[in-house]
Amino acid sequence: MVLVHLASYHQQARSYFTKKISARRFNAGDWVLKVRTGNSSKLDSNWVGPYEVIKALDNGAYVLKELKTRKSLLNTWNAQHLKKYHV
Known part of the structure; x- marks a missing residue:
């Protein structure tokens, strides 16, 4: 009886956990913020950007481009480290 209850x-x-989570998916042209990396003050924002998504790769990684300098970033970024930028 205990095993059935467990x-x-x-x-x-x-079921509760899968209802609460939502997958982060971005399309080319979306604007995103990325997690701040490196040394920073605790008063700094945790997110930097905005960046534009250039390309979505098959493995859930994204190629980003800076909006100010219009240069693409060297590294790809996983969706876990990105969030949608709302204007």
Whole structure:
């Protein structure tokens, strides 16, 4: 009886968790902010940008371009480290 109850509890917890999360997907032309990397003060913003998404790769990585200098960044960025920029 305990194992049945435990399995039911795990099913409900998994269902609740999958309802709460949403996948981050961006298209070419979207504006995003990226996580600040490196040394920074605790009063600095955690996000820098905005950047424009140039290309979405198959593995969930994105190629970004700076809006000010119009240069593309050397590294690709995973969707975990990006969030949508709302004007």
